[in-house]
Amino acid sequence: MAANDRRAELLEAAIRVMARDGVAKATTRAIVNEAGMTLGAFHYCFTSRAQMLELVTETLTERYVAEVRGLFAPHREIRDSVLDSLHAFWKGFEANPGEHQMSYELTQYALRNPGFENVAKRQYEIFLSAFSSLLELAADNAGIEWTAPVPVLARYVQSTVDGLNMAWLVDRNSEDSQAALEMLADHLLLHARPRAS
Known part of the structure; x- marks a missing residue:
C-alpha cells in the first residue's frame, strides 16, 4: 500500500475511533488496531x-x-x-x-x-x-x-x-x-x- 493511502486509512480510522470513543481514548494503538495495521505503520506515516x-x-x-x-x-x-x-x-x-x-x-x-x-x-x-x-x-x-x-x-x-x-x-x-x-x-x-x- 502506498504511503499516502496508508496515511489516509489511518486518518479515517482515527476519526472513527474519536467519534465513537472520544479523543482521549484515541491512542496510537487504538487507531492502528482500528485500521488493521501495526504501530510501525503509524510511525512511518506520522512524525508524532x-x-x-x-x-x-x-x-x-x-x-x-x-x-x-x-x-x-x-x-x-x-x-x-x-x-x-x-x-x-x-x-x-x-x-x-x-x-x-x-x-x-x-x-x-x-x-x-x-x-x-x-x-x-x-x-x-x-x-x-x-x-x-x-x-x-x-x-x-x-x-x-x-x-x-x-x-x-x-x-x-x-x-x-x-x-x-x-x-x-x-x-x-x-x-x-x-x-x-x-x-x-x-x-x-x-x-x-x-x-x-
Whole structure:
C-alpha cells in the first residue's frame, strides 16, 4: 500500500475511533488496531501524535468546508446567499453530530496539552477563511459591500455558529436553531450596503 493511502486509512480510522470513543481514548494503538495495521505503520506515516491530530482536524474541517462550497449557490439577493451558506453548514452539522462533537473535543484537547496548540489554531484558520471567502463571494454576486471588515464578520459568524452547534448537541432543538440562523442572517445584513459604482 502506498504511503499516502496508508496515511489516509489511518486518518479515517482515527476519526472513527474519536467519534465513537472520544479523543482521549484515541491512542496510537487504538487507531492502528482500528485500521488493521501495526504501530510501525503509524510511525512511518506520522512524525508524532500531534501531527496526526492536526491532519485529522484539517481533514474534517476541510471536508465540512468542501460540502458547504458544493451546496452554496450565490444569489443576487445577499440574504439568500448568506442563508444558503448558513443552512449548508447546519445541514452538514446535523448529518454528522458525532464528528462535530469530536471537533470540539479536539479543540479543547489541543488547548490543554502543550505541543498540540497548532491543531486548534489550524482548525479555526480554515473555518474563518471559509466564512470570509463565502461572505466575499456573496457580496460580489449581490453587488453589495460589507461595512464591517470581512475578517470580523467571519469571526462573528463562526462564533455564533459554534454556540448554536454546542447548544444543539445538548438539546437537539433544530427549530430554534434554524430561527437563530435567520436572525444571524438579518443581523449581518445591517452591515451591508450597495456597492459604489
